[in-house]
Amino acid sequence: MKNKYSLFSLIKNAFSQHENWQQAWGNPEPKKEYDAIIVGGGGHGLATAYYLAKKHNLKNIAVLEKGWIGGGNTGRNTTIIRSNYLWDASAGLYDHALKLWENLSQELNYNVMFSQRGVMNLAHNLQDVRDLKRRTHANRLNGIDAVWLNTEEVKKFCPIINTSPHIRYPVLGGTLQRRAGTARHDAVAWGYARGASDMGVDIIQNCEVKGIKRNRDRVEGLETTKGFIKTNKIGVVAAGHSSVIANMAGLKLPLESKPLQALVSEPVKPIIDTVVMSNAVHAYVSQSDKGELVIGAGTDSYVSYTQRGSHNIVEETLKAILELYPIFSRMKMLRQWGGIVDICPDASPIISKTNIKGLYFNCGWGTGGFKATPGSGDLFAHTIANDEPHKLNAAFNLNRFVSGDLVDEHGAAAVAH
Amino acid sequence: MFLINCPFCGERDQSEFSSGGEAHIVRPKQPTELSDDEWAEYLFMRKNIKGIQFERWNHVHGCRKWFNVVRDTSNDKILSVYKMGEKPPVNYK
Numbered sequence: 001m002k003n004k005y006s007l008f009s010l011i012k013n014a015f016s017q018h019e020n021w022q023q024a025w026g027n028p029e030p031k032k033e034y035d036a037i038i039v040g041g042g043g044h045g046l047a048t049a050y051y052l053a054k055k056h057n058l059k060n061i062a063v064l065e066k067g068w069i070g071g072g073n074t075g076r077n078t079t080i081i082r083s084n085y086l087w088d089a090s091a092g093l094y095d096h097a098l099k100l101w102e103n104l105s106q107e108l109n110y111n112v113m114f115s116q117r118g119v120m121n122l123a124h125n126l127q128d129v130r131d132l133k134r135r136t137h138a139n140r141l142n143g144i145d146a147v148w149l150n151t152e153e154v155k156k157f158c159p160i161i162n163t164s165p166h167i168r169y170p171v172l173g174g175t176l177q178r179r180a181g182t183a184r185h186d187a188v189a190w191g192y193a194r195g196a197s198d199m200g201v202d203i204i205q206n207c208e209v210k211g212i213k214r215n216r217d218r219v220e221g222l223e224t225t226k227g228f229i230k231t232n233k234i235g236v237v238a239a240g241h242s243s244v245i246a247n248m249a250g251l252k253l254p255l256e257s258k259p260l261q262a263l264v265s266e267p268v269k270p271i272i273d274t275v276v277m278s279n280a281v282h283a284y285v286s287q288s289d290k291g292e293l294v295i296g297a298g299t300d301s302y303v304s305y306t307q308r309g310s311h312n313i314v315e316e317t318l319k320a321i322l323e324l325y326p327i328f329s330r331m332k333m334l335r336q337w338g339g340i341v342d343i344c345p346d347a348s349p350i351i352s353k354t355n356i357k358g359l360y361f362n363c364g365w366g367t368g369g370f371k372a373t374p375g376s377g378d379l380f381a382h383t384i385a386n387d388e389p390h391k392l393n394a395a396f397n398l399n400r401f402v403s404g405d406l407v408d409e410h411g412a413a414a415v416a417h
Numbered sequence: 418m419f420l421i422n423c424p425f426c427g428e429r430d431q432s433e434f435s436s437g438g439e440a441h442i443v444r445p446k447q448p449t450e451l452s453d454d455e456w457a458e459y460l461f462m463r464k465n466i467k468g469i470q471f472e473r474w475n476h477v478h479g480c481r482k483w484f485n486v487v488r489d490t491s492n493d494k495i496l497s498v499y500k501m502g503e504k505p506p507v508n509y510k
Binding site: 043213241243244247252253254255257258301302303304305308309310312345402403404415 | 418430431432433435436438439453454456457458460461463464465466467470472481490491492506
């Protein structure tokens, strides 16, 4: 790394009032041709470019971003990281990502503030209890840490939860993954951008893809707002806009794009030192290092690209939050926003080749893509470089919607859809 | 968040309705004849348009009737509402 961040560099820059820090990544104009182009400069896209350059020795790579890097869902999620998914395929995928998270700050020489504060999933009815216990067993068989907590243990682990048996949806227990936690979402995009840029990847912001040039069954390049760029490998990581890009190539994807909302409160002193999720009443909460409560709400039921979301969704989430945490009743919410999430019918992602040669899609992460960022980038880079999926993402191909071999993760996906 | 003009009840809040997704997906006439690709197309593949989309809605907390809506998904503006079985308006593409 050209300019390594260290205690020494911090002291050195202190002498110049921190005014001479080098740029973390470059701002180049696009070249005429690249060996591979990644469409979408979010966490997953930048991670893909990073691993392509690092592990697969491709140097002539560009990342095209229509806005600014990390300005889409990477900067809009609730930063939860966990791997307690039910099926073997998902466990392999998400735990691969979790293992990469554990060493990511060192790997990138960039503090992504990964904090393994644990994620607790609550059960509110007998079916929840059965489902979550089953998931705990499935996790442990796959080598993922998971424990079942009864109501008293839930209360002990997170004392501010209202465990009274008299509330509408009483807490009957929960699962806990201690290795799970949160990270600083912007830092993930910035860290990967810096790492990729350092290895010669061109990160081109404010450059929107307008069309895909095809020669029969293979890609030849991209029409963009900065002109035509030639390439024979295109990796699309466009989240909510995946279908829009797919339509340019005459493809249809099994996706629906919907607004998913989140909100943060005013900052307060530390009150909740873990992440608590409740799928049944649809409320999840954690506290950022700044002190804000970070609250995740649900998706709207209809397709929309507005990045807003409906008020009634937020209202329902806050009702649930207030019943579970009466202590928050006088908190003021500061900001609310929406991100467009691309939802797959089986609530699992697609990391896949297509029937057009040189065109690859990494999409369908729906409501829970942030946690997978490093793993998704690593496996997508493998798929693009070798024109073959890695064994960890082989199950997440596009063809599963034809063969019927779906990976149904509706139970483990945090947001019911 | 927007208002939907139910053809039976009039203008109501969107939260009274449930979205039925893309409209005019024709149910296969002879399901036994369908290939796996055709099943995938019918069951899973969606246009997911950013722009003008034809979709089905159900007034689930009202008259409980289904109808069609033409909506711009980039700004949630509703352009037209028409009943089930009626031909979609031709002035939107």
